[in-house]
Amino acid sequence: MADLKSTTPHLERYYAKRASEYEQIYDKPERQNELEWLRRRVPEILRGRTVLEVACGTGYWTQFIAREAAHVHACDINDAVLEIAREKPIAAGRASFFKADAVTLEGVPPGCDAAFAGFWWSHVKKSDIARFVERLARRLAPGALVGILDNRFAEGSSTAISRRDAEGNTYQMRRLASGEEYEVLKNFPTAEELADAVRPIAREAHLETLNYYWLLVFRLR
Numbered sequence: 384m385a386d387l388k389s390t391t392p393h394l395e396r397y398y399a400k401r402a403s404e405y406e407q408i409y410d411k412p413e414r415q416n417e418l419e420w421l422r423r424r425v426p427e428i429l430r431g432r433t434v435l436e437v438a439c440g441t442g443y444w445t446q447f448i449a450r451e452a453a454h455v456h457a458c459d460i461n462d463a464v465l466e467i468a469r470e471k472p473i474a475a476g477r478a479s480f481f482k483a484d485a486v487t488l489e490g491v492p493p494g495c496d497a498a499f500a501g502f503w504w505s506h507v508k509k510s511d512i513a514r515f516v517e518r519l520a521r522r523l524a525p526g527a528l529v530g531i532l533d534n535r536f537a538e539g540s541s542t543a544i545s546r547r548d549a550e551g552n553t554y555q556m557r558r559l560a561s562g563e564e565y566e567v568l569k570n571f572p573t574a575e576e577l578a579d580a581v582r583p584i585a586r587e588a589h590l591e592t593l594n595y596y597w598l599l600v601f602r603l604r
């Protein structure tokens with residue numbers, strides 16, 4: 384069935400090829416103050432919990448979360464990024480990495496009482512968000528805490544939007560160091576869209592809005 388498979392093969396390929404240059408995104412000078420704040424804030428909200436990290440990429444956030452969490456089960460669909468993530472300086476036993484599709488979330492270990500997804504939400508089509516949220520909730524313990532971090536569009540800092548489709552999804556043209564270009568789905572949801580998306584599964588939700596980022600924290604029913 385189409386909806387049980389990843390719907391983003393193009394996105395997967397783009398990130399597989401971008402693996403070695405991915406973390407350059409965290410070097411943008413104008414974003415350093417906010418990133419410093421987030422490197423403290425994200426682990427703080429997940430302190431002591433057993434965390435499922437969705438689409439962990441190169442483990443950039445995993446390394447900080449693992450300092451405070453009981454354990455991080457971090458997954459991504461791409462071996463190329465997981466290989467880099469496994470080399471992160473993380474204390475033994477504090478994180479494990481496995482391959483899983485964020486669309487199906489198959490293979491997620493039971494017992495997670497928290498989840499984190501960094502820069503994944505923006506790559507999910509508007510029409511697929513409800514299903515992502517509902518599947519994520521099903522993988523977690525009741526009352527689990529969820530942190531979702533993603534970008535706000537910032538003129539002059541963000542890559543320009545190249546196209547908008549009929550349902551309002553937006554796209555960017557991304558160029559790799561090799562010169563290859565990819566069209567990548569990248570949505571910038573409003574606070575109202577975020578609140579609507581999590582309302583069916585969240586007991587309480589709080590949106591922390593910065594200049595370049597937003598952090599949505601909610602607790603499952």
Ligand SMILES: C[S@@+](CC[C@H](N)C(=O)[O-])C[C@H]1O[C@@H](n2cnc3c(N)ncnc32)[C@H](O)[C@@H]1O
Nearest residue numbers: 389398438439440443459460461484485501502
């Ligand atoms: C924008 S990166 C975010 C990486 C990491 N969370 C971070 O914040 O640094 C998006 C990640 O999604 C992964 N990805 C793409 N399609 C996926 C899918 N269907 N299931 C799981 N991960 C996927 C890519 O390999 C990439 O690592």
